[in-house]
Amino acid sequence: MKFRLSTVFLLALALLSAVVANAPSAAESHDRDARGPSGPSTIHASVVPASGLKIGEPTTFTLSLVGKNGKPVTLADLQVAHTEKVHLLVVDPSLTDYHHEHPKPGPAPGTYTFALTPQKAGEYKVFADLLPVATNRQEYAVTSFAVAGTPAPVEKVKNKKTTVAGYTFELKFEEEPPAAGHPHKARMTVTGPDGKPVTKLEPVMGAFAHLVGFSEDRTEIAHIHPLGQEPGTAAERGGPTLEFQTDFATGGYQKLFAQVQIDGRPLFAPFGIDVTPAKPDKTASAAEREQHSGHDEPAAIPATVTEILAAVDQRVAAIDQAIAGGKLARVHGEAFAARDLLAALPEKVAGLNEAEAKALDAAIGRxxxxxxxxxxxxDAGDAAQTRAVLARFKTEIASIRQQVEGKPDRHAH
Known part of the structure; x- marks a missing residue:
């Protein structure tokens, strides 16, 4: 399926968790929903067009997936996520020509074919959204293809209300404008051409909605789905309100494509907003930690990467124990200690190329x-939210571990 945007608007989130109105809390979010390529994927992707690329002309592509061991990645190596094993999220430099494709296995192992019609010039980014059996976590294998011509710049049009095929989609945040690094609730309401609330949102790929968001520079992506009970049969219907738990990784202009299905027709609702940069938190210095608790001490930094990761594991285990024991006031000290340990990694690990170093810095920022x-x-005693954030904390740590394990220590002799 594809969607071409000409004069309407878009919005993307670094991380967005959606929930049908009156569904369970954000703590029950899908484990798969992630902020995007926080670290290198275990799978390498490449795409090759069958013929020369021209704007407005349908083209067949071959996608190749190869593991770190050099072996082709077949469907047997991937898990199903929302009815598909491979989701391709494709977008042009202007973030207006977006495609969500599901390639089919090709003639050779590890190859897959799909077709789309590019509507813009420039380098299209292709994010292969995968759930490998080996890692059991969402990964994005990123590649690209280029269409001849001068790429259009990002159109920074901001809107929280848009109409597609006669249906009006309106997005409202509990806090305006939303800020990065802080969770916010948002609601999207769908109204029909007759002005009445729409209650006939159909299941599409196992959910009532799919939200795919891109940061302006296309370095952050989110592919997320409604929280709570998913539709169990094709006959179930949702709407008119979808509730979201948003968590923007970075400030700046953001774009999102919200995909729903009505009367068998896929619709893509585009929005556009600015996100306020994250405010300084209590993570900068030992003095700030002391002011906060009166006795927290900076974490001692081990000499090697292996020792740092082991120390981080101990801190995370302590957080688990604190939550299980109902001693939530102890969480912040262990979390800050783990943060300080991980923040020391760029000075300890050697052998990172420029892209890997940038990815590591971004992950540590998160x-x-x-x-x-x-x-x-x-500190607020909110066990459910603490568990939800800890799950993301652990996922980010796992990504960092994958980036640095096997790399030499900078000062090793």
Whole structure:
């Protein structure tokens, strides 16, 4: 399926968790829903067009997936996620020509074919959204293809209300404008051409909605789905309100494509907003930690990467124990200690190329934000939110571990 946007608007979130109105809380979010390529994927992707690419002309592509071991990645190596094993999220530089494709196995192992019609010039980013059996976590294998011509810049049009095929979609945040590094609730309401609330949203790929968001520079992506009970049969219907738990990784202009299905027809509702940069949290210094608790001490930094990761595991285990024992006031100290340990990795690990170093820095930035949220919810005694943030904290740590394990220590002799 595809969607071409000409004069309407878009919005993307670094991380967005959606929930049908009156569904369970954000703590029950899908484990798969992630902020995007926080670290290198275990799978390498490449795409090759069958013929020369021209704007407006349908083209067949071959996608190749190869594991780190050099072996082709077949469907047997992937798990099903929302009825498909491979989701391709494709977008042009202007973030207006978006495609959500599901390639079919090709003639050779590890190859897959799909077709789309590019409507813009420039380098299209292709995010292969995968759930490998080997890692059991959502990964994005990123590749690209280029269409000749001068790419159009991102159109920074902001809107929270748009009409598609006569249906009006309106998005409202509990806090305006939303800020990065802080969870916000948002609601999207769907109204029909007759002005009445729409209650006939159909299941599409096992959910009442799919939200795919891109940051302006296309380095952050989210592919997320409604929380709570998913539709069990094709006859179930949702709407008119979808509730979202949003958590923006970075400030700046964001774009999102919200996909729903009505009367068998897929619709893509585009929005556009600015996100306020994250405010400084309590993660900067030992002095700030002391002011906060009166006795927290900076974490001692081990000499090697292996020792740092082991120390982080101990801190995370302590957070688990604190939550299980109902001692949430202890969470912030362990979270800040884990944060400080991870923040030391760039000075300890060698052998990172420029892209890997940038990815590591970005992941540590997210760790800082999540540590601040663990502090906030732990001190507030909110066990459900603390568990929800801890799940993301652990996922980010696993990504960092994958990036640095096997790399030499910078000062090893």
């Amino acid at each position: 760790i800082r934000q999540q540590a601040g949220l663990l502090d906030k919810f732990g």
